[in-house]
Structures are given as structure tokens and as C-alpha cells.
Amino acid sequence: MTTPRTARPAPSSRPARPSPGQIRAKILDAAAECLLHGGFASGRLLSAIARTAGLSRPTLYKYGGTIDDIKEALVERELAAFLDELAPRLEDVRWSADDLTELLVFIVGYARNHRLLNAALRDVPELVLPVFTLHASEPIARISEMAAPIVQRHVDRGHFPPVDVPVLTDVLFRITLSTVLIRSRFDFDDPDVLRAYLRTALTVAADLHTPAP
Template identity: 60%
Template sequence: MSSQAGEIRARILDAAADCLAEGGFASNRLLSVIARRAGLSRPTLYKYGGTLDEIKDALIERELTAFLQLIEPAIDEAEWDADYVVDLLVLLVGHARGHRLLGAAVRDVPDLVLPLFTTHADVTVARVTALAGPIVQRKIDRGEFPPIDAAVLIDVLTRFVLSLVLVNSAVDADDPEALRRYLRTVIGFTALLPGRDGVPSPSMS
């Protein structure tokens, strides 16, 4: 992709993000609004951005990539212990709950959005795994994580984060300290589960 094409595509995605955050998820004329916001004609929008579904998919991919870039240093500096997992989950949940596009989507079109992260969460999990998998695998290859199945670990953590972001519960997920206490308790439970030989499973610490 040429630099000019990349610049135009970035303008389209920026305009789409603004329009969607401002209530455009429920708009029947969203492409026209995006084109106007980006300062482009409809033919130019189609040429560089594609259909509305393609623009939304590209925007989701861009947001997930930015999210992984944000947390990559935290993963790279990670140690294999329970406190780290708690801190990472608090970071993930806090960022997701404060994300303006996700918040706007849940607000404006919950019937369309919620299934993507619940009954059809496999699509989101696959995207996150494709982006985060190599980071976790590097930790394993360097001996900084035990020889775990990276895909399964990412799958479990992603589904757990989605539940805390989207499903109301007794824990106040917007309060980092309350969330941290809750997560420490949950991880403490898993560490106490016995194996078939009756011996508690080894903790992460």
C-alpha cells in the first residue's frame, strides 16, 4: 500500500471511529457520514475503505492491534506469578471498559454487539490469539513462562476479561482495587484445587 493510500485509509478509519462513537452504530447513512467527516467522496471511500462491514472489520483490527501494543510491554516484563496475572487482568479490564468505541457499541446496538463477545466470542478470541500469541510464545521460548499452551492461556484470559467487561456482577469492575481483590480471590481458589492425587495444584507464585 502506498503512503498516500495508507494516509487516506487512516483518515477513513479515524472518521469511522469518531462517527461510531458519536452514535453512528444505529445510523442508516453511516457511509455518507464517514465520507463527509473524512473529506472524501463516496467513490474514494469505497476505493480505499471498502464496504461498511470492511471498514468496521479494519477498525476492529486496528483497535485490537493498538490494544496489544499498549499491553505488550506489560507482557514482555511479566513474571509467572499470581500478582502479575491480577495486575494484567486489571489493566485489560480497565482499558476495555473505558474504550469509547466498545462503550458506544454496547450503548447503541447491544443486540448486535453482545453476541460477538459472548455466543460468538470465538472470533474475538481468534483475533486476540493471533496478535498476542507470538508475544506469549516468546516468553515461553526464553524460559520465562513454563511450557504452557499459549493459545489456551490467551483463550481463557480473553473470555474472562470479556465477562468482566460486559456482564454485570457484584464486583465493581470500574474500581481497580475492588477488582484486584476479586481477582486475587479467584486465582487463590484455582491454586487450592486438588489434583486427582489429592495434592493441591501448584500455584502460579
């Protein structure tokens, strides 16, 4: 009588090792979480990020670099995410007060509701404000670079008049900055208030081009 063979257990499959890109993304996710909870002013931020990401300090240094490197990479990631959201809206906009108002409502609302930006303004305004004022040329240039071919297509199709993209970008950036940072009697957290304010501002600007009767 033949003894039946016992089937060998299948070799256990090990989970795939995360790629460097996945590790860096994990580090940035952990950094964002730590920064949201008061980490901007913390002197032990690297330790907090390593703990949150479940990584050793050497691994953190290898894939994330210094705390300044991590913050810079996080800013770059957030700016790229914003540009990804802005581009399709810019593709659909037309040269009218209504469309430009809605574009500005999106931009201002995005900035005012950005959790990391709000956390930074709460914890370290003295470090954040220069980034968006004295040293704002780089993000403005990035936005202008993204917008230029889209605006040119609108001009070629007759949807826009000939527009100086760097000037347009600079103006929109300044409007966004002022409505995010300057507090006044207007409640810009209310989209209807924000929309009415921007619509009035654009109308006044457009009327300046019309000679007075």
C-alpha cells in the same frame, strides 16, 4: 543606467497529495468519531463518515469500501492497537499471582474503558455480543498467535511452567468478557476493586492445585 531585475517569485509549493494509506486512516478516524456519537444505529453512516472526513462519496467507496468494510477495518485496527499495548506487558510478566493479576487488570481495564466498544454495546448490543461470544474464535486466535512466542521465551528461561497458550488465552479472554459484560455488585470501574477481585480469583484457582490438609 541598468534597471535592476525584479526577482521572480518562487513557484508556490503544492501540498503533497495524501497516500492511499493516509486516506484510509482518515476514513477510519472519521468512522470512529461518527460511531462514538450514535452512528452504529444510523442508516446514513456512510454520508456522515464522508462529511466528517471531508471526502466525496466516490472517494470514500474507493479507499474505504462499504460500511461493513469500514467497520471490519476499524475492528482490525483496534485489535492491532490492543495487541501492541499487550505485547510489552506480556514480555515483562512473571508466573506469580501478583503479575498475572496486574496483567488481567490491564486487559479488563482496557476493554471496559474502550470508547468504541462501549458505544457499540450502548447502541447495538444485539450485533456486538455475538462478535465476542458466538464468533469470538478469531480474536482469541489472533491474541494466542501474538502471545505464543512470548510465552515460549518465558518457558525457555524458566519464568513460566510449560503452558498451553491457546488454553491460557481462552481463559483470560473469558475472564475479561465476563468482567466487562456481566454487571454485579462489584464496581469493576474502580481499579482497586477490580484488582482485589482478580487477585482473590487467581488465589482460589491456585489453591485448587494444593491438596486439602
